[in-house]
Amino acid sequence: MADIKTKDFSKASAVSILDPQLRRALRQVGTGFDAARRAAIDEVSPKLWDEWREEARRIKIHSLDHLDYYLDLLEQNVTKAGGHVHFAKDAAQANDIMAELVRTRNIKIATKSKSMVSEELSLNPALEAQGVDVYETDLGEYIIQLAEETPFHLVAPALHKTKEQVAQLFTDKLGIPYNDDINALAAAARLALREKFLQADLGISGANFLVAETGTLVIITNEGNGRLSTSAPRIHVGITGMEKVIPSLQDLAVFLRLLPRSATGQRITSYVSMITGPRRADDEDGPEEFHLIIVDNGRSKMLADPDLREALYCIRCGACLNICPVYQKVGGHAYGWVYPGPIGAIVTPSLVGLKEAQDLPQASSLCGACREVCPVNINIPRMLLHLRQKSAESPDPSERSAGLVPNLLAEGYTRVMRSPALLSASHKLGRWQQNVWAAMPFFPFSKKGGMIRKASLPLLSRWTRMRDLPELPKETFRDIWKKDLKEGP
Amino acid sequence: MPGRIRAISWSQILSPVAASNTTQSPLRQSRLPRSCLSANLTPADPAQPGERLSSNSPPKADLFVTCIIDQLYPQVGVSVVRVLRRLGVDLSFQEDQTCCGQPLYNAGYSKKARTLARRVLDTFEDSEYVVVPSGSCAAMMRVFYLDLFRDDPAMLKQAELLSSKVYEFSQFLTSVLGAEDTGSTYSGTATYHPSCHLLREMKVRDEPQSLLRSVSGLELTDLPGAETCCGFGGAFSIKFPHISEGMLADKVENVVSTGADTLVSCDMGCLMQIGGGLSRQDSEIKVRHLAQVLDQDHSSNS
Incomplete structure (x- = not known):
């Protein structure tokens, strides 16, 4: 699997948040993507939009409740159409299946359209180990492949790069003269990639949806690369997660309305490709072979967990990233793996292990904006809370990670709050301590007006880095109530 | 025609627990949700505006003042009391109330949060209305208690009762008192x-x-x-x-x-x-x- 750097979230986010260029880039997710999403919803009317969301959610609930049935049906229908279905338990098995395919078919060059699952599996290095040259053909993915980075965003993988950086990258890697005109850059990529499309023996794609009833793989893109990758080479391999299956083409309709609007505000993407099996006898073009690799890689564990199953409804539109005030500050790379943002904070710990990614569910103010924009109404904050519960009190030591200090704080807090007398006593103690510190010659905290400006004490010092703190008042509300309010007015 | 590389069926691959979790059903047999995770977590609808106005007796309400107002901003609590009383509310304050448990719940300590939540449920068992001058603490009592007690039917019932009585301050003013x-x-x-x-x-x-x-x-x-x-x-x-x-x-x-x-x-x-x-x-x-x-x-x- 892709390098997992989820443990570095705190450090990585502290660095990325200060990067002025990332800040500029991240401003686009709010003003660009999210504003476009809102306009698209206004156009269809929020009422109808909510009906679509409910419909989509029902379909996802149903599909995952009966996943075994629909995977069987999908396999039958892909096979009937002349394709082959392979099921992979984990990344290693998926990459093995791919390796065997390229070995037995003598494949040297592969073109790829965008696939987050292939990032999750680290498919490219696995193919390169087999001597295959792999070319990402989605422009954003192509840029980050040249830069040897991971996607910054689910929908816009190279969002963090400026045109100047891309121009320099193309000069360094493609040996072309520096030109930071965006059209020229796109043309340079097209020129470099067109040749690869013609040479490739293998085209790899992801899938946005798999339609069980017809055995159809659906991809929606805005660049022609998806269609070229799946039709020009003699073999097409689709690779995706097992949660992508939906029952019928009729069910697909609502997702085709929801996904582009949620992702980029488009009514429909430039390309919607529905691929059923390899080239048929009367087809003018298309691949000789079609393979579909369906990957588990931790998803069946999520399916079995009532607290996490809902995350499998995700259609990877990225709307939750675009609205998330945390993602808008720290960007995609701080999350340390393939899936960033609010949905990533659930999917990543579920797939790489909660202990490995324990910071991600914690790094949220639980503001709930993600749930509000989700086109399938996934209760993301609730799942973050459930992951926090596992971190704090799971009986499984491979999940539980809360340290001694948080445990003691929680215990102490509970004891104080269980007893109104203890609560009153701790207020008095705090007030006394506050007066003592204020009277000390080298005071551990300084004041301004009624506010504490600097408190060189554990935890409090983290608050007062950039915020003043109110002083503890002489009396609590309950003191005032007893004295003045109990008997009216 | 190239041969198949390998034939594995999904049931050999997926973990048994997931396989047993799903059941076979014919295509399109049912489009209705069987289990919607948030379905049982939807709080009761707030009262309609003006609902109370038809009643002659003044509404009786208990104030849940919240820790932060009690400990740090007592004057806010005083204002809450004065506004509610001015609008004719028969207001009480249960003096043994403490915290709703949200800090523990948010940190994942649900067992400890339940300890505090049980105190709240007992304290406000007989209240007609509970007014909370905080959207966050009100949400804890109205929405998140239902999650906290989702595996305990008896407590869940008590939580549902409280949920229907909890109002955030501005919500209480407009929805229950009908104050414009x-x-x-x-x-x-x-x-x-x-x-x-x-x-x-x-x-x-x-x-x-x-x-x-x-x-x-x-x-x-x-x-x-x-x-x-x-x-x-x-x-x-x-x-x-x-x-x-x-x-x-x-x-x-x-x-x-x-x-x-x-x-x-x-x-x-x-x-x-x-x-x-x-x-x-x-x-x-x-x-x-x-x-x-x-x-x-x-x-x-x-």
């Missing part, structure tokens, strides 16, 4: 920060602003990026101070840009965060809980 104009006066320009839990869990969007518009002498200006979180998030503000501060900086910038002299909200947690940021910049902007603005005698709070 509280007859308050305030001199100045104010802008309103909608707190996240009030907005998205309690679904209270317009009520506080319509109350503010009724205050004579108060000019309400729009806050840019109003519905973006201020970055407080309880322990989040201390666990990830750099992210919390980044979010705060945007909020402070937006508040300052309005030119308002007062920032109003319904959650003292947010106001501690935004007020702390404004104070650090030596800003003159006052931060006020809605109750302080509606409390006619607001001069005592400044």
Whole structure:
């Protein structure tokens, strides 16, 4: 699997948040993507939009409740159409299946359209180990492949790069003269990639949806690369997660309305490709072979967990990233793996292990904006809370990670709050301590007006880095109530 | 025709637990949700506006004052009491109340949170209404208790009963009392920060602003990026101070840009965060809980 750097979230986010260029880039997710999403919803009317969301959610609930049935049906229908279905338990098995395919078919060059699952599996290095040259053909993915980075965003993988950086990258890697005109850059990529499309023996794609009833793989893109990758080479391999299956083409309709609007505000993407099996006898073009690799890689564990199953409804539109005030500050790379943002904070710990990614569910103010924009109404904050519960009190030591200090704080807090007398006593103690510190010659905290400006004490010092703190008042509300309010007015 | 590489069926691959979790069913047999995770977590509908007005007896309500108001901002509690009493509410305060348990729940300590939640359920068992001057604590009692006790049917029943009685302050004023104009006066320009839990869990969007518009002498200006979180998030503000501060900086910038002299909200947690940021910049902007603005005698709070 892709390098997992989820443990570095705190450090990585502290660095990325200060990067002025990332800040500029991240401003686009709010003003660009999210504003476009809102306009698209206004156009269809929020009422109808909510009906679509409910419909989509029902379909996802149903599909995952009966996943075994629909995977069987999908396999039958892909096979009937002349394709082959392979099921992979984990990344290693998926990459093995791919390796065997390229070995037995003598494949040297592969073109790829965008696939987050292939990032999750680290498919490219696995193919390169087999001597295959792999070319990402989605422009954003192509840029980050040249830069040897991971996607910054689910929908816009190279969002963090400026045109100047891309121009320099193309000069360094493609040996072309520096030109930071965006059209020229796109043309340079097209020129470099067109040749690869013609040479490739293998085209790899992801899938946005798999339609069980017809055995159809659906991809929606805005660049022609998806269609070229799946039709020009003699073999097409689709690779995706097992949660992508939906029952019928009729069910697909609502997702085709929801996904582009949620992702980029488009009514429909430039390309919607529905691929059923390899080239048929009367087809003018298309691949000789079609393979579909369906990957588990931790998803069946999520399916079995009532607290996490809902995350499998995700259609990877990225709307939750675009609205998330945390993602808008720290960007995609701080999350340390393939899936960033609010949905990533659930999917990543579920797939790489909660202990490995324990910071991600914690790094949220639980503001709930993600749930509000989700086109399938996934209760993301609730799942973050459930992951926090596992971190704090799971009986499984491979999940539980809360340290001694948080445990003691929680215990102490509970004891104080269980007893109104203890609560009153701790207020008095705090007030006394506050007066003592204020009277000390080298005071551990300084004041301004009624506010504490600097408190060189554990935890409090983290608050007062950039915020003043109110002083503890002489009396609590309950003191005032007893004295003045109990008997009216 | 190239041969198949390998034939594995999905059931050999998926873990048995997932396989047994799903059941076979014919295509399109059922399009209805069998289990919707949030279905049993939907709180009761709030009372319709004016519902109480037909009744002759004054509404009886218990105040859940919240820890932060009790310990740090007692004058806000005093304003809440004065406004409610002025509007004819027969208000009580159970003196042995403490915390609703949200800090523990948010940190994942659900067992400990249940300990505190049980106290709350007992304390307010006989209340007619529970008024909470915080969207966040109100959401804990109205929405999150249902999650907290989801595996305990007896407690869940008690939690559902409490859930139907819990109202956030502005929600209580508008939905239960049917108050449109509280007859308050305030001199100045104010802008309103909608707190996240009030907005998205309690679904209270317009009520506080319509109350503010009724205050004579108060000019309400729009806050840019109003519905973006201020970055407080309880322990989040201390666990990830750099992210919390980044979010705060945007909020402070937006508040300052309005030119308002007062920032109003319904959650003292947010106001501690935004007020702390404004104070650090030596800003003159006052931060006020809605109750302080509606409390006619607001001069005592400044």
